[in-house]
Amino acid sequence: MGSTPLFAGDEINTIVLNSTRSEIEQNFDCGHEIIHLSKHREENGGIFRCFEEAQNSFLEWEANEGSAQLIVPYQDFIPRFVHAAFVSPTCDTFMVPELLATYYHVSPRVVEIRMDSLSYEIDQYRCGVPVEKLELLSRRQQQKRGIRASCYSAKCAFSLDWDSAIG
Ligand SMILES: [Zn+2]
Structure with a gap:
């Protein structure tokens, strides 16, 4: 299982989507990373590597909930x-x-x-x-x-x- 890395920068933020995931999964992954960017950019030095199997921390939960609200309000x-x-x-x-x-x-x-x-x-x-x-x-x-x-x-x-x- 690959990760979806996020690198928050001063001028440019980079979200790398995993091409082995389906389009609809990438859609959700992108929303997840956007929540990290908007709410968590001061955490983890602005770097998130989001593995599907390791999403039990509060930040990961919040990013998933936020992505769900972004895409499925x-x-x-x-x-x-x-x-x-x-x-x-x-x-x-x-x-x-x-x-x-x-x-x-x-x-x-x-x-x-x-x-x-x-x-x-x-x-x-x-x-x-x-x-x-x-x-x-x-x-x-x-x-x-x-x-x-x-x-x-x-x-x-x-x-x-x-x-x-x-x-
Ligand atoms: Zn994440």
Whole structure:
């Protein structure tokens, strides 16, 4: 597995994308490095070598979340997901991640992670809260408040009955 190096410079920043990764993976990798550039450039001496298998540090997590928001912004994703899955389902629910992945030029995995990390916000939207009024809570904040959000990736994967499955 290759790395995607980033070299932050005074005048020129360089992002090197790994050509062995697919186009949609490179799309996400590029967003990931842009987040390092904009938020983390004072860290690591401005040099990041991002291996897929070593993305457990906070900076790597933040770069992945930032890239997801850059390419798949929740303000656009949540209404689009709810429409595709509930309002006007044009395919079986297990196809929804693939459908949205094609739309955003990301892998279905990125869409599934988005469905899970935004599940509380999707629940609110489905209850009628407009996108601009959604309360964004981290998983930890949800746990503190005893909130149990729906698991949309499981529901898509197993084509569960949506309405009876919403608790
Ligand atoms: Zn990284």
